[in-house]
Every structure is written in C-alpha cells, then in structure tokens.
Amino acid sequence: MNELEKLRHSAAHVMADAVQRIWPDAKLTIGPPIEQGFYYDFDSPHPFSEEDLAKIEELMGEIVAADHPFVEREITREEAIAYFRQRNEPYKVELAEAIPAGERITLHSHGKFTDLCRGGHVKSTGAIRAFKLLSVAGAYWRGDSRNKMLQRIYGTAFFDGKELRTHLAQMEEAKRRDHRKVGKELGLFTFHPWAPGAVFWLPKGTVLWNTLSDTMRRFLLGQGYVEVKTPLIFNLGLWEQSGHAAQYRENMFHFQSEEQSFGLKPMNCPSHMLLYAAELRSYRDLPLRFHDQGVLHRNEASGTLSGLTRVRQFTQDDAHVFLAPEQISEELGRLIDMVHRFYEAFGLTYEAKVSTRNPEKFIGDVAVWSDAEQRLEQAVKDKGLTYRVEPHEAAFYGPKIDFDVTDAIGRKWQCATIQLDFNLPERFALEYVGEDNARHRPVVIHRAIYGSFERFIALLIEHYAGAFPVWLAPVQARVLAVSEKHEAFTREAAALLAARGFRVDFDLSNDKLGAKIRRAQLEKIPYMLVIGDKEVAARTVAPRARDGQQHEPMELLAFADRLGAEARIPLTTS
Secondary structure, three states, X not given: OOHHHHHHHHHHXXXXXXXXXXXXXXXXXXXXXXXXXXXXXEEOOOOOOHHHHHHHHHHHHHHHHHOOEOEEEEEOHHHHHHHHXXXXXXXXXXXXXXOOOOOOEEEEEEOOEEEEOOOOOOOEHHHOOEEEEEEEEEEEHHHOOOOOEEEEEEEEEEOOHHHHHXXXXXXXXXXXXXXXXXXXXXXXXXXXXXXXXXXXXXXXXXXXXXXXHHHHHHHHHOOOEEEOOOOOEEEHHHHHHHOHHHHOHXXXXXXXXXXXXXXXXXXXXXXXXXXXXXXXXEHHHOOEEEEEOOEEEOOOOHHXXXXXXXXXXXXXXXXXXXXXXXXXXXXXXHHHHHHHHHHHHOOOEEEEEEEOOOOOOOOOOHHHHHHHHHHHHHHHHHOOOOEEEEOOOOEOOEOEEEEEEEOOOOOEEEEEEEXXXXXXXXXXXXXXEOOOOOEEOOEEEEEEEEEEHHHHHHHHHHHHOOOOOOOOOOOOEEEEEOOHHHHHHHHHHHHHHHHOXXXXXXXXXXXXXXXXXXXXXXXXXXXXXXXXXXXXXXXXXXXXXXXXXXXXXXXXXXXXXXXXXXXXXXXXOO
C-alpha cells in the first residue's frame, strides 16, 4: 500500500468513526482505499442522504483536529470474533470467522474507534487534512445480489488542499462529460430494463459504432488479417477443454437444451482454436491472423452494470495471431506499433503495463509462463516504452501487456491488450508442419486495440465531450434553411454532400435561424451551412463551425473539398 492509499484508508476509518458517533446503530462492514479515494459500507437503519455528508464531514474534521494516533494490536482469530460479537458488529464477526487459521489478525484503533483491519495507515488522524465526502450509493454485501443491500459512502483525500481542489474540479468536468449524460443528449444509445447490460444503439450511435468498426476492418486488411465469424453458443465441453469452465464459469451465461449444457461465449479465443484446427497448417501459413468482431456475453453482477463501461453484452475488436515461436518478437513489435498508431489517431496517450501470473489462478507450466513474461517485457523495452509490472494480474492462460489510455482530463482507461499464450494451443493440440516436415506447436497472441467497442465509445464520448472530430461525427454537417423559400436549395445542397459520401442532414423547421444554430451546436455537429437569399442567388453556403466561428460564404463544391480534407480518417496501413 503506497502513502496515498494509506492516507485514504485512514480517512475511511475516520469517516466510519464519525458515522457511528452520529448513528450508533450503523453496523460496520468494509472500507478500503480505491483508485480515486475511498469508501465505507454500512448497514444502517438511517437512510443516508447527500445532506448527511456535510454533517459527517464536520465531525471528521473534529476527529482529525484531535490528532489521534493510529494504533495496531495483534490478536487471535477467536479474540477477534469475541471482540466484535460483544460490540454487536455481525459483519466484522463474519469477516473474522472467514480468516484462515494461523493468519495474522490485527485491530487498528484511533481514539475510541477500533476496526478489524490488515493495516496501512498514516501516523495519526491529524495527517488527514484535505478530504471530501462525495456521494452515497447502494452496494450488496460482498458484492452478491443475494445478500443485503448496504449503504456506501464515497470520499476522497489528498496530502494538500491544492491537490484536492484540482481533483474536485476534474470530477465536475467528468460529470459534464459523463458518457451516459452526453450519450442521451446526442441520441447515441439507450437501455431497457428487459435487457439489463445490453445496449440499444440509436441511429447516430450506430453510425459512430460502424465508423469505428469499418475503420478497424480497413486498417487490418492491410496488416495481413482475415476476418472470421464464429458461433455465439457452444457446448460446455469447449469451455472445459479451454479451461474457462474451471476458471471463468461464474462469469458465463449457461443453459440446458436436449440434456446438453451450453454457454454463451464470453470470449472468442476457444472458437478461434477450433477454426485453426479445422485444417492442417503449414509454416508458410504463419503468422495466421484471425480478426473477429463477434458479440460476447459475460454474466456481470447487476449492481456493477454502469452505462457503456460495464455491460453484459459487448463486442471486441478481437484478434488471434497463430505463429511459430521464432516469430513472437517481430509480431509483438508490430502489435505495439499498431496500438500506437490507433491511439495517436484519436489524440490519446497511453502507458503500458506487463501483467504476470497469478499463482492461484493459472493453467500450464510455470517455466513456460516465465518465458512468456520475459518476452513481453523485452518487447516493450525494445519499443522504448515506459512500463510497470502488475504482479498476479495476468489472464489465467497467459501473461499480457495492457495499455492504460489517458483522456483529455487526465483519467486513465484500460483498453488495448496483447496476451501471449502457450497454453491454449497445447490444450487444443494445435499443430503446423514445419520446414523440416515435422509437426510443431504454434503460439497464440490474443490482442484487442479498442478493447470492447462499448467501453471505447464511452471513452471517446468523454474524451471529446461529445464534440467528435469530423471523421468520427455521426452528422458531419447540417444545412439550415433561413425560411421556407430556401428549402429547394437546402435539399439540393444536402443531397450533393450526401452523394459525396458525407453524413449530412438538414433543418427545414419553422424555428428561427438562431434556434436552429443553437440546436445544432447542442448536438455538437461540426458544421452548419446557412442557406438564405444571398446563398440561393449565388449558389453558395455560409459555413459556421460548432465553436461559433463564421466562415466566408463559399461554393458548395469548395466546401465539400474542405469537409473532405477534415473527414479523412487519420489512419493508414503503411
């Protein structure tokens, strides 16, 4: 636990202390530090409101001012159970009972408040000078919807007030850019309770989705990929062979049919193994690169679903590269270059991290894993990338390079992944005929660049605050008629631009021109083309950018050339 995490963990304890002083009947559960702050979950008969946060904060300030030292005390499991039973803290009793025999158990106290905790605190409460409580939410005990719904209070803390103010300003900007809010305002997508965690893409959102999809397809054609499509449903035997039934079953949707067990596919890799094995391969076929934009399903808990960032049905820009071991280094370099070119096109910066084997959740041989991890580290070093190692965060079948993308307001999103896999080819007995006419085992690289389309679109909405670049905008230009008498040329101009391949619409409503411009600006359409008497007479258009910049009137074909230059997709296969 780093120093900032210790500060936030300590703040969570101080918050819990304040809550119990105000509402003594509130039962304690857990209160960890998280990436942007901390939270604590309570079982309380009092329904916490946003107004309560100020009251809790005020008392937290008094506890901080008292500068109570954090004190650790080691106890036995039985002592911990007895201690919290005496204090009528059933959740703490349950946590204590679940601690394996022989494991070190500690209590941490400040003032009169004591919690069951592994530790990781600042020296005293006086160190928690810059903090803020943020919101109240619901959360199931242990994240299981079958358990009781608790109340979660979120907060954040920093070492000084300036850092806190900067963070709070960023949070306000994040609210303004929230993809759920902006997506609704722009008419991109919606949801329905009868399909929880599945997106309904509205017409404009479908344009955005298809633009990203087609961009990826065109790019990969020049990179030696072949596109494939595989079934949505497989017999559970496939997932047993791949290892997903043992390692991933709780995240899958299952059903029975004709006394057989089936599962909706949560990922494409096992089906691509079957495709590879469908015919005998030669070393001349390698690398063989399968690209698949198939629909996937994962059984996420209902309480974790959140807009486009956490869904149950999604699509990945998925690919699997089958190759000989001696081709690994070159292919990894190609893939890292591909990630760089895509993110550069969107104006996104990124950081790399190498995730290594989880000793409790992996398949295969440890020596093979170590070799794969070294190869990935060498690949990022060869490209001169700054990276960090994330211990125990690999997929169960192989280590990986993940890429954290930084958006326009400094937040990080995990998107691209490159995973090196020696295990699935072994499980599926994949082979190729080598130059020596002998049978050899290929290696597989799993890779995605967008990650899931849903999550990547959420990132883009928030990165651009809905003001997409011209090439990506669902509507690239709107033609505005000043009055009814300008309708004919308005339609003609829109038709000409559409014939040139641009995404264009028109506004022939009876609203005043100012209202039409305002509506187009709210929809964040890059260009508005005003058609009035002068434009009809001269057969020109008066372009107005969404930022308010007014351009000189120009011939329609001249504007089409201008729009074409801005609408060019900033990706090439070279």
